[in-house]
Amino acid sequence: MSAPPAHSPMLARLAEQRATGVLLRDTGALYLDGGAVVHAESPAAPGIEVLLTAGGRLTPRQWREAVDAAGADCATGRWLVEHRRIAAGELEISRLGALHDAAYFVLAPAAGPTRFRHGVRHWFGSLGAVAVPAVEGEALRRRRLLETLWPHPALDTAPVTPLRAGAASAGPAHLPRGQAAVLALADGARTPSAIAALLGRPAFHALVHVRRLAALGLVETPRHTPGQEQPARAPAWLQSIGDTPDAALLRRLLVALERL
Amino acid sequence: MADTETALKDAMTSIEGAIGVALVDYTSGMALGTLGGGKDLDLTVAAAGNTDVVRAKARTMEMLGLKDEIEDILITLGGQYHLIRLLRGRGTSGLFLYLALDRGRANLAMARHQLKAIENGLEV
Numbered sequence: 001m002s003a004p005p006a007h008s009p010m011l012a013r014l015a016e017q018r019a020t021g022v023l024l025r026d027t028g029a030l031y032l033d034g035g036a037v038v039h040a041e042s043p044a045a046p047g048i049e050v051l052l053t054a055g056g057r058l059t060p061r062q063w064r065e066a067v068d069a070a071g072a073d074c075a076t077g078r079w080l081v082e083h084r085r086i087a088a089g090e091l092e093i094s095r096l097g098a099l100h101d102a103a104y105f106v107l108a109p110a111a112g113p114t115r116f117r118h119g120v121r122h123w124f125g126s127l128g129a130v131a132v133p134a135v136e137g138e139a140l141r142r143r144r145l146l147e148t149l150w151p152h153p154a155l156d157t158a159p160v161t162p163l164r165a166g167a168a169s170a171g172p173a174h175l176p177r178g179q180a181a182v183l184a185l186a187d188g189a190r191t192p193s194a195i196a197a198l199l200g201r202p203a204f205h206a207l208v209h210v211r212r213l214a215a216l217g218l219v220e221t222p223r224h225t226p227g228q229e230q231p232a233r234a235p236a237w238l239q240s241i242g243d244t245p246d247a248a249l250l251r252r253l254l255v256a257l258e259r260l
Numbered sequence: 261m262a263d264t265e266t267a268l269k270d271a272m273t274s275i276e277g278a279i280g281v282a283l284v285d286y287t288s289g290m291a292l293g294t295l296g297g298g299k300d301l302d303l304t305v306a307a308a309g310n311t312d313v314v315r316a317k318a319r320t321m322e323m324l325g326l327k328d329e330i331e332d333i334l335i336t337l338g339g340q341y342h343l344i345r346l347l348r349g350r351g352t353s354g355l356f357l358y359l360a361l362d363r364g365r366a367n368l369a370m371a372r373h374q375l376k377a378i379e380n381g382l383e384v
Contacts, residue, residue: 089263089382093264093283097285138290141308145289
């Protein structure tokens with residue numbers, strides 16, 4: 001199986017024009033500033049607030065304080081560093097991780113039509129931009145990595161179902177911590193994205209662990225059905241936002257409230 | 261607290277014989293930052309490939325029942341040393357620093373010591 005290239009002509013053109021705004025697809029949004037990617041979000045990937053708070057790095061209260069104080073100025077990230085809630089390097093690492101994690105889903109080959117809203121900025125702020133080819137290259141590398149681990153893309157979106165027979169023969173005792181944590185939360189209903197959100201880890205990590213677990217026979221591999229490998233779809237209201245930065249802020253708040 | 265770029269620059273300039281350095285996410289194989297390398301050493305490829313080295317060693321330790329942590333892994337080539345240092349800070353767990361050294365110019369004991377200092381700088 002060869003994955004189609006992640007290269008999007010529209011994205012390449014926006015990078016060339018040094019465009020600022022948000023690229024909207026069915027699977028999420030990519031924020032550009034001066035033609036480079038500064039933020040990405042997808043319903044399939046935990047947002048940076050989940051990575052920072054579920055991991056225990058910040059309390060939800062500290063997070064809300066930062067959004068209240070600086071979200072409207074699109075400078076939440078800078079506020080967190082300036083008020084010593086988090087170190088600059090640590091925030092940068094989390095932010096980069098979250099960016100590539102969401103971009104992987106936004107740039108999925110079957111993500112549907114693409115639209116661009118000029119002038120929209122993200123409330124987190126532009127702390128450091130990543131060039132479009134680097135973001136696309138990383139998404140492609142990730143797709144290929146999953147393909148080499150266990151070539152069953154349906155695993156990415158299907159509920160994770162543990163296999164008892166496999167557990168009895170292979171024995172979960174020697175599983176690396178990451179895989180064991182994912183397997184412990186697999187209940188036949190949660191998808192890899194849902195498990196990632198509970199763990200406060202990037203969704204792609206869960207995809208990697210699930211593919212490895214399936215290859216070991218510890219997790220059920222769904223029967224291949226062509227056309228069922230659709231990535232998680234964003235709700236319809238996602239398509240109608242992006243006209244103002246405030247709409248983007250409200251949307252993040254809605255997502256955060258739904259996760260409570 | 262240094263940002264990633266500063267930490268990598270520190271490694272390249274302060275460690276004698278450094279050829280290239282990368283900060284790598286262990287699960288995804290993504291290089292969060294790279295410096296040096298060049299056409300003879302593609303650090304992005306090295307980053308992704310060396311996650312398998314770390315995983316194999318971690319798995320072996322689990323199988324042996326060793327309740328310990330890997331601090332670093334040294335790979336000695338004919339002309340180079342490759343040093344992998346696993347980070348364990350609150351915000352940097354799941355990452356490792358990967359350092360390639362020119363074997364003729366490097367002082368291994370110093371390099372290990374300096375890499376540890378760079379790790380501390382990333383986490384404070």
